[in-house]
Amino acid sequence: MQRVVLKGxxxxxxxxxxxxxxxxxxxxxxxxxxxxEGRADGDLFAALPPYPSAPSQxxxxxxxxxxxxxxxxxxxxxxxxxxESVVCHGDPARFGLLYSLLWRLQExxxxxxxxxxxxxxxxxxLEKSVRRxxxxxxxxxxxxxxxxxxxxxxxxxxxxxxxxEHHIIARTAPFFQRxxxxxxxxxxxxxxxxxxxxxxxxxCEDPAENPMLDDVTDALWLTYFANIFNPARLKVKxxxxxxxxxxxxxxxxxxxxxxxxxxxxxxxxxxxxxxxxQPPLFHERxxxxxxxxxxxxxxxxxxTLDAARAEARGCTRCALHCRATQTxxxxxxxxxxxxxxxEQPGDQEDLAGRPFxxxxxxxxxxxxxxxxxxxxxxxxxNAVKHFKYEPRGKRRIHQKPDMGEVQHxxxxxxxxxxxxxxxxxxxxxxxxxxxxxxxxxxxxxxRGTVLPLGVDxxxxxxxxxxYLLRLPDEARxxxxxxxxxxxxxxxxxxxxxxxxxxxxxxxxxxxxx
Amino acid sequence: xxKSxxxxxxxxxxxxxxxxxxxxxxxxxxxxxxxxGLGSTEGMGICHAYAPxxxxxSLLKILMTNFCIYDCAYCINRSSSNVERARFSVEEVVWxxxxxxxxxxxxxLFLSSGIIRSSDHTMEEMVRxxxxxxxxxxxxxxxxxxxxxxxxxxxxEEAGLYADRLSINVExxxxxxxxxLAPEKRPSGIxxxxxxxxxxxxxxxxxxxxxxxxxxxxxxxxSTQMIVGADDANDSTILGxxxxxxxxxxxxxxxxxxxxxxxxxxxxxxLIKPPLMREHRLYQADWLYRFYGFDIKEITESQPGGMLxxxxxxxxxxxLANRARFPVDVNAAEREMLxxxxxxxxxxxxGIVSARRFRRLRLEDLARLKxxxxxxxxxxxxxxxxxxxxxxxxxxxxxxxxxxxxxxxF
Numbered sequence: 001m002q003r004v005v006l007k008g009x010x011x012x013x014x015x016x017x018x019x020x021x022x023x024x025x026x027x028x029x030x031x032x033x034x035x036x037e038g039r040a041d042g043d044l045f046a047a048l049p050p051y052p053s054a055p056s057q058x059x060x061x062x063x064x065x066x067x068x069x070x071x072x073x074x075x076x077x078x079x080x081x082x083x084e085s086v087v088c089h090g091d092p093a094r095f096g097l098l099y100s101l102l103w104r105l106q107e108x109x110x111x112x113x114x115x116x117x118x119x120x121x122x123x124x125x126l127e128k129s130v131r132r133x134x135x136x137x138x139x140x141x142x143x144x145x146x147x148x149x150x151x152x153x154x155x156x157x158x159x160x161x162x163x164x165e166h167h168i169i170a171r172t173a174p175f176f177q178r179x180x181x182x183x184x185x186x187x188x189x190x191x192x193x194x195x196x197x198x199x200x201x202x203x204c205e206d207p208a209e210n211p212m213l214d215d216v217t218d219a220l221w222l223t224y225f226a227n228i229f230n231p232a233r234l235k236v237k238x239x240x241x242x243x244x245x246x247x248x249x250x251x252x253x254x255x256x257x258x259x260x261x262x263x264x265x266x267x268x269x270x271x272x273x274x275x276x277x278q279p280p281l282f283h284e285r286x287x288x289x290x291x292x293x294x295x296x297x298x299x300x301x302x303x304t305l306d307a308a309r310a311e312a313r314g315c316t317r318c319a320l321h322c323r324a325t326q327t328x329x330x331x332x333x334x335x336x337x338x339x340x341x342x343e344q345p346g347d348q349e350d351l352a353g354r355p356f357x358x359x360x361x362x363x364x365x366x367x368x369x370x371x372x373x374x375x376x377x378x379x380x381x382n383a384v385k386h387f388k389y390e391p392r393g394k395r396r397i398h399q400k401p402d403m404g405e406v407q408h409x410x411x412x413x414x415x416x417x418x419x420x421x422x423x424x425x426x427x428x429x430x431x432x433x434x435x436x437x438x439x440x441x442x443x444x445x446x447r448g449t450v451l452p453l454g455v456d457x458x459x460x461x462x463x464x465x466x467y468l469l470r471l472p473d474e475a476r477x478x479x480x481x482x483x484x485x486x487x488x489x490x491x492x493x494x495x496x497x498x499x500x501x502x503x504x505x506x507x508x509x510x511x512x513x
Numbered sequence: 514x515x516k517s518x519x520x521x522x523x524x525x526x527x528x529x530x531x532x533x534x535x536x537x538x539x540x541x542x543x544x545x546x547x548x549x550g551l552g553s554t555e556g557m558g559i560c561h562a563y564a565p566x567x568x569x570x571s572l573l574k575i576l577m578t579n580f581c582i583y584d585c586a587y588c589i590n591r592s593s594s595n596v597e598r599a600r601f602s603v604e605e606v607v608w609x610x611x612x613x614x615x616x617x618x619x620x621x622l623f624l625s626s627g628i629i630r631s632s633d634h635t636m637e638e639m640v641r642x643x644x645x646x647x648x649x650x651x652x653x654x655x656x657x658x659x660x661x662x663x664x665x666x667x668x669x670e671e672a673g674l675y676a677d678r679l680s681i682n683v684e685x686x687x688x689x690x691x692x693x694l695a696p697e698k699r700p701s702g703i704x705x706x707x708x709x710x711x712x713x714x715x716x717x718x719x720x721x722x723x724x725x726x727x728x729x730x731x732x733x734x735x736s737t738q739m740i741v742g743a744d745d746a747n748d749s750t751i752l753g754x755x756x757x758x759x760x761x762x763x764x765x766x767x768x769x770x771x772x773x774x775x776x777x778x779x780x781x782x783x784l785i786k787p788p789l790m791r792e793h794r795l796y797q798a799d800w801l802y803r804f805y806g807f808d809i810k811e812i813t814e815s816q817p818g819g820m821l822x823x824x825x826x827x828x829x830x831x832x833l834a835n836r837a838r839f840p841v842d843v844n845a846a847e848r849e850m851l852x853x854x855x856x857x858x859x860x861x862x863x864g865i866v867s868a869r870r871f872r873r874l875r876l877e878d879l880a881r882l883k884x885x886x887x888x889x890x891x892x893x894x895x896x897x898x899x900x901x902x903x904x905x906x907x908x909x910x911x912x913x914x915x916x917x918x919x920x921x922x923f
Contacts, residue, residue, distance in 0.1 A: 110870075110871055113867045113868065113870070113871065114867070114868045114871050114872060115864040115867060115868055115881070115882055116864065116865075116868045116872070116874060116878035116879070116881045116882050117868075117872075117881075118881065121881040121882070135557075135559070138559050139559050139560060139561050139562075140561070140562075141617050142616060142617055142618070143615060143616045143617050144616070145615075145616075156615070158615065158616070160617070175553075175555070177546065178544035178545060178546045178553050178555075179544060179545065179551075179552060179553040180545075180551065180615070180617075181544075181545035181546055181548070181549050181550060181551065182545065182549055182550050182551050182651075183551070183615060198549075215616065217612050217613075217616060218616075219519065220518070220519060220522055220609070220612075220613075221613065221616070221618050223519050223522050223523050223526075224522060224526050224573065224575075224613075224618075225562060225564065225570070226523075227522070227523045227524075227526040227527040227530070228526045228527075228529070228530050228564060228570060228574060229530070229564035229565055229566055230530050230531075230564075230566045230568070230773055231566075232773045232774055232786065232787055233566040233567070233568075233771070233773060233787050233789055234565060234566060235565070235566055235567030235568075235789070236565055236567070237567070238563075238567025239563040239564065239565050239566070239567045242560060242563050242569065243562065243563040251562065253562055257565055260564075260565050261565050264565070268774065271774055271775070271776045271778075272774060274776055274777055277595050277777055278595075279592070279593035279594075279595070280592075280593070280594075280595055282592065283584065283592040283593040286582050286584075286592050287584070287592075290697075313701075314701075321688075321701070322687070322688045322700075323757055324704075325701075325704045325705055325707075325708040325761065326701060326704070326705055326708070347761075350708070350761070351708040351709075351711060351712050351761075352712065353705075389760070391756040391757050391759065391760030391761070391809075392760065393759075393760070393802075393803075394759060394760060394763060395760055396757075396760040396761060
């Protein structure tokens with residue numbers, strides 16, 4: 001039986017060295033006894049000097065290494081991180097547990113992935129306890145201000161007293177250094193102390209004593225604690241699960257807790273008893289002012305696109321408005337020669353408030369350009385002005401608007417047609433076709449055809465650009481894209497033909513250069 | 514006479530407590546070791562104290578002022594309430610934040626405000642506080658600012674440069690509810706504000722061509738809050754609204770706040786004990802939607818009246834309504850199905866998936882993964898364990914319900 005005596009202050013190196021030597025000497029875990037200095041119940045081991053001051057006793061007898069065997073011991077990085085944390089735990093069995101893991105890892109390289117293994121589960125339980133203690137230290141240390149030393153530009157000085165469960169000071173002190181860089185501080189605990197002076201972080205292993213300091217700012221903190229508490233939702237167990245009583249003695253606010261709990265019921269009852277009273281005077285004044293307020297919505301002449309757009313912003317004709325971000329009205333010049341009508345805004349359009357700016361819009365813009373058409377001279381809109389979708393996790397899945405929604409929204413589309421009076425209307429997809437014509441007509445029968453629409457007005461039927469994006473088959477997509485390009489070519493031809501027969505001097509401004 | 518700082522702190526923290534959010538997590542990692550200043554955020558949030566209501570205190574959560582020109586029925590600060598009023602100056606909020614921070618009481622500031630004069634005026638003052646903290650005092654702690662409804666996009670944009678998180682509360686799950694209880698608020702304006710913010714956050718996240726660096730803009734994302742129980746919306750409606758908000762505006766969190774009686778309350782409101790269990794079930798359902806692959810419809814469709822079962826958690830309620838999907842073999846089932854087993858959380862599922870590559874798992878192994886066997890055993894098959902006909906028992910529900918308690922004799 002090999003015995004190793006360690007100081008047990010959370011020093012990973014102190015464990016690593018004998019553990020490595022034992023492993024290289026093939027000493028099985030059951031043949032090692034790990035003893036924490038000062039923990040050995042006063043028996044004879046307590047007198048043993050701690051390792052590594054007496055390395056000879058470790059590598060004695062038959063267990064000494066064969067000369068020249070200095071094989072490097074390798075472990076997964078995860079084990080080092082785990083062990084660094086576990087050695088900080090107060091459990092005397094931790095050294096043996098870590099050595100067992102180290103031993104088994106030589107054969108079972110994936111051991112740490114088996115979280116259901118008893119040793120692994122136990123090690124992670126210790127690690128969690130250390131992590132939690134360290135986290136609670138970050139949360140529950142309370143700095144008290146000390147008088148500032150004299151000097152030209154003195155730094156403010158703070159002191160905290162904390163009682164951790166494990167040996168976590170060395171692990172946790174750098175956090176305070178990174179956070180409270182511009183002040184001097186000392187954190188004193190029964191398990192050692194740490195201090196920062198703006199240049200160096202120092203650690204001391206000696207147990208400290210509670211300095212019993214006062215800080216006047218604590219009074220403000222107590223006021224905050226008492227008032228942020230909602231007495232109508234008393235949940236004492238939930239509080240204690242996260243702020244166990246063992247930490248209370250060093251938390252100034254904890255002294256208030258019993259009183260707050262005891263008074264909760266009475267303060268809720270008092271609240272209920274104080275029923276609504278007469279509103280204060282300024283409320284009356286505010287209500288009056290609001291009633292007489294001059295509306296800051298810009299007044300636009302009715303019968304213009306701007307007026308229609310402003311009115312559509314508040315449209316509640318169908319239920320879609322409750323789910324969408326905003327109305328996406330058409331955009332473009334009010335005397336455009338051509339109007340493109342899509343189905344409905346998508347995710348990006350809904351956020352931006354403009355039609356055809358998402359992925360389908362990019363395709364549309366690109367192909368308009370190829371056909372020699374200029375989008376800024378066209379009027380672009382949708383059959384339905386609010387986005388209809390189904391939420392799926394972090395995304396919104398487009399849903400086809402139903403006939404009722406199309407019918408409700410037709411009112412706006414008709415208004416746009418009346419105000420812009422385009423020579424040519426392009427229906428992009430079946431929904432647009434249904435909104436513009438008799439809904440009983442079949443889209444596939446009319447695709448690519450030019451129909452009469454209104455007085456001196458033509459309708460061209462083609463697909464929606466998002467259709468091209470959705471086609472999975474490469475060859476099919478190419479063919480359909482070419483067909484769509486042809487349709488846009490027809491648009492360009494019809495417009496230039498119209499420009500030649502019209503007397504309108506700006507009639508051909510739509511043709512791109 | 515002017516109230517002391519202590520008195521005003523009492524009023525303005527009391528006024529702020531109905532906002533549930535106190536998160537300080539999920540922002541960028543940063544500290545003061547190079548700047549020599551004050552403050553850090555290291556990924557994980559820290560709760561510095563807990564009040565007896567079980568809520569974490571991570572941030573100094575205060576209002577700049579509780580004067581308000583709005584008259585929202587559910588709000589303690591509505592203009593028609595006789596609650597005591599107060600306001601902080603910009604300097605006072607900055608001082609309180611820094612002094613509280615130095616003593617390690619808090620992770621940072623969560624600043625909200627009643628609306629005074631105008632939305633823009635209020636937002637401007639709040640942005641000034643954040644700017645002072647960041648630029649004058651080199652403060653690197655956490656800042657959460659409430660966006661004031663209808664504030665100008667330019668102010669929101671500046672706020673986003675200093676704040677880790679911005680939030681704007683939708684308050685109620687339906688537009689009709691808002692129209693009834695918060696007549697001055699425009700739901701469409703709130704949605705627009707959230708949509709604008711999502712676009713700005715996404716634009717800032719696109720690395721620029723020159724530097725490949727992302728601009729720091731609201732790194733902690735945006736969140737919102739809905740009050741539960743102030744109107745008659747059912748859970749199905751509430752969760753549907755949440756799903757839409759998550760999908761539409763990339764929110765980090767939707768908070769649910771059980772409507773809690775307020776002093777000097779309006780007559781339009783139920784002055785009952787806050788429905789804390791309902792709030793808890795909503796959070797559980799929210800988690801199922803975001804991390805467990807459940808659809809809102811799946812969670813609510815088997816529930817009468819669209820209300821979640823208060824006696825059973827929503828995953829267990831779903832499992833009992835869908836027994837044909839069980840038992841699930843922990844050694845073979847897909848991850849997606851493991852996540853649907855009552856009693857298995859994401860951590861346990863990760864543990865199972867990782868461990869079963871090397872070993873066949875038994876019930877004892879699950880226990881070591883910190884799984885409650887009592888809950889899980891009826892729903893799983895493991896090495897050496899099969900629930901036999903447990904899953905078909907008619908009293909399975911009763912096995913999980915809280916034990917009935919004997920009434921006290923009178």
